[in-house]
Amino acid sequence: MNLKQLATHLGLSQTTVSRALNGYPEVNRDTRERVQRAASEHGYSPNRRARSLATGRSMAIGHVIPLRTQHEMMNPVFADFIAGAGETYSRNGYDLILSVVGPRDEEAVYSELFSKGAVDGVIVHGPRAGDNRIEMLNRIGLPFVVHGRASDTPGPYSWLDINNRRAFDRATGYLIDLGHRRIALLNGLEDMDFAQRRRQGFLDAHQRRGIEPDTALMCSGEMTEMYGYEALRPLLASSERPTALLCSSMISAVGARRAIHEAGLELARDISLITHDDDLSYLRNGSNVPMFTATKSSVREAGRTCAEMILRSLSSPDLPLQTTMLEAEFVLGQSTGPAPASL
Amino acid sequence: MNLKQLATHLGLSQTTVSRALNGYPEVNRDTRERVQRAASEHGYSPNRRARSLATGRSMAIGHVIPLRTQHEMMNPVFADFIAGAGETYSRNGYDLILSVVGPRDEEAVYSELFSKGAVDGVIVHGPRAGDNRIEMLNRIGLPFVVHGRASDTPGPYSWLDINNRRAFDRATGYLIDLGHRRIALLNGLEDMDFAQRRRQGFLDAHQRRGIEPDTALMCSGEMTEMYGYEALRPLLASSERPTALLCSSMISAVGARRAIHEAGLELARDISLITHDDDLSYLRNGSNVPMFTATKSSVREAGRTCAEMILRSLSSPDLPLQTTMLEAEFVLGQSTGPAPASL
DNA sequence: ATATGTATCCAAAGCGCTTTGATGGTTGAT
DNA sequence: ATCAACCATCAAAGCGCTTTGGATACATAT
Structure with a gap:
């Protein structure tokens, strides 16, 4: 059913039918109702391509x-x-x-x-x-x-x-205030803008407290589970292992947790972890008490x-x-x- | 730039230009090349809405x-x-x-x-x-x-x-052959067709070996990390805890692993886990040796x-x-x- | 009675493309 | 010279809609 058919079926012009359906004022109330009823009866809905062509908007x-x-x-x-x-x-x-x-x-x-x-x-x-x-x-x-x-x-x-910079600034500051000095950063790919800002926040928090960040503890990569695991593992094996860790996503945090368990360490007691949490529907950060301390913002x-x-x-x-x-x-x-x- | 403009600019009809660009045979070779060159010079690409309307296909x-x-x-x-x-x-x-x-x-x-x-x-x-x-x-x-x-x-x-049924049949059979008798199933939502088939495979493997599945160990839910954790936790606390576990997705397997660690158990030694693995790009099942035994199929x-x-x-x-x-x-x-x- | 609104409706143009059905120009065979 | 058979091109219709610019009828004001 197209506009032309609907119009002839109603004994009206295409113009009137179109206007009636699109809410233009210059249509009699009774006519409008009659048109609308017929349209829904016949399951008419205007062809998008044609409408697009006519209006110049593609919706x-x-x-x-x-x-x-x-x-x-x-x-x-x-x-x-x-x-x-x-x-x-x-x-x-x-x-x-x-x-x-x-x-x-x-x-x-x-x-x-x-x-x-x-x-x-x-x-x-x-x-x-x-x-x-x-x-x-x-x-x-x-x-x-x-x-x-x-x-x-x-x-x-x-x-x-x-506010990626501020989020990571606050998180880093929180860790430093807890006494952590060797803090690792598992950042996203640092050609991405958000990752650069997070890195900046990480550095700012150090600098404001006069602490030198350990660049050997700063990594960048695609935020997969595997990356969290593989980036953290060598750091934990080192004699000067980090006591805290910032993650750019829940997914790599999960990988990081795996590395932590595997190293025989316990979260919070042996090593602290803060992650950014996009509030993904399938990867919620705990139900009552959050499992990870996090900077949270629903994507x-x-x-x-x-x-x-x-x-x-x-x-x-x-x-x-x-x-x-x-x-x-x-x-x-x-x-x-x-x-x-x-x- | 539209077809009409391009045509007049070339001194040709719209027809010829259209046919030249769409590869119709009835166009002189020189003409076709001239048209194609002009089109790419002016960055002309046909309006999709108009083309759709004319052809009746929306691509x-x-x-x-x-x-x-x-x-x-x-x-x-x-x-x-x-x-x-x-x-x-x-x-x-x-x-x-x-x-x-x-x-x-x-x-x-x-x-x-x-x-x-x-x-x-x-x-x-x-x-x-x-x-x-x-x-x-x-x-x-x-x-x-x-x-x-x-x-x-x-x-x-x-x-x-x-072949969801067969995949879970094989996986379950493998666990049974390893001596497991109390096997849990963390299935997807069982109004979904795939979950029903996986459940069927799970049951078939039991039946073929004359083993009665424990329905108390069979769960169904949305395949989140949280679900894997929360569904498994009470099962592990029970005196008759499962010795093996089938998961419908890597994501809930990650949650299940969390519950397992928290219960002080060790994967493979204390409890076996097989998961279905959709080969998600951000959640790969290990790099060299897979972390989970899995039924794998790239989504x-x-x-x-x-x-x-x-x-x-x-x-x-x-x-x-x-x-x-x-x-x-x-x-x-x-x-x-x-x-x-x-x- | 004429002019002026006002409320409804309509015919037709136009959006940018594809495609049908010619048209004129060449060529080769009759 | 005539006809058929192409080859290359074009004018125009049409896809289904919106929108412009009237038209008609009726009520109101002059």
Whole structure:
């Protein structure tokens, strides 16, 4: 059933039927109701492609997920982010178009999505420091919101980020105040902007207290379980092992915990661990008492808000650029304690 | 730059330009090259909405992800599945449209996606036993491939599944042969088809050896880390604790391992654990020697293949329905051993 | 009686593409 | 010279919708 058929069936013009369904005022009340009833009876819903073509809007938002290599990981926090964003989209009648691409094609994909008219806007995932996607999107005029930020990017843009620097500053400071001096950092990949900021927070907390961080204890890598395990293991074997540890994600924290158990150490008593917690639905940080002390910020909520931001900027393009800074919650769990005296 | 502009700029008709770019034979070779050069110079790529409208095909596949409740988990294996499918789509010029919806709206979303012409086909995720989505899709005539199967569904359909029954049959048999008699099952939600089949395999292996399974040791739940922990903990505290354990996912296996450590038990020596392993990129089962003995099957590969199946059935609609059955690999790891004598 | 609104409705153009059904120009065979 | 058979190109229709710019009828004001 299409508009034309519905219109002839009702003995009305396409114009009137269209206006009746789209809530335009110049339609008689009775007519409108008659049209709406007929539409739902016949299960009519306007063809999106045609509507898009006519209005020039595609009612879809693009999410471009970069995979650095063919076999590289799909960042699991994307799943929750997208779940959050997806909720907002479906509530507002938008579609979510997902492109999984290699890094070479990434820019091309954005501009193609735009020039093909497939999307009205995009969310930029995983910004690196000095990311050139942002400048490029500004140039071609495709509306976007960045999940995270990119330092060294000229010009303003819309973003939503958590205060990574402060979160890791606080967490590190907490450990130092507990007496820890040798603190390891299992950071994410440090070409990613968020990881750089966390590193900065880690360093700031040391510096403010006049403590020299041990760079041998600072690692960077993709936040897998395996990375948490393999990065921490050699550190624990060393004679000058760390007494505390900061992790960039729950997943690598789980790997780190495995290494800790395997080394015969006990969390909190022998070694303290603080992790960032994206509040992933399948990897909650304990039910009553959190298992890990953590800097917590829901990535799903971030997805919801990011989606709202891009939709708002589409509906009112003249609005000034929006930025949202979320503070991570500092959650005290069972994985931290005073530095062991013996070390 | 659109087709019309490109055509007048070249002094050709829209027809010729369109045919030149789409590889139709009735275009002079020189002309074709001239057109192609101009197109790439001006960065022309045809508007997808318009092309869709003209051809009646939208070049997009829909993935509908059901969330049972507002706050329920986003199944993390979706992420890898979609990464796999996405690779196939971008290689073939297809878009992936993701809808995250509550369970009530699910059917409506499928038929809307179809009647709005937003997608050419869909992938059905997370089939339940006797799932009515399948019949419904057959009724409205929207091409689809099911990731998994649904028993009790009348009529044939295309699917890709792993042999869940056999995988869990083998794994259970292996444990029994090692002398284990009290084997726990931490299954997924048992209204899901895959979980029912795994349960069946678990029971079959017992029955074939004339052993009565202990139903008190059989649990079902969403496969989170927390579930693995909380479901196993009371079982370990009981006087008749299980000596072995089957897990439906790596994530709950990680939770189970936590409970095991906390109970002061050691994997393999005191209690054996076999898990299903979807080969998630961020949660690999060890690097050299697998940490868990596992039934392994890459969900990312499944996504790739599912996508290929739906694309193939779109390009040749008269092909008979395709079904793909993958056998899980049985991987021997460090989490299994003979049943402890003392119990 | 004429002019001015006002409330409803409609015909037709247009969005950017593909595709059908010509059209003119060459070539080779009759 | 005539016809058929291509080859290369084009004009125009059509995909299903929105939207512009009237049209019609009726009520109200001059």
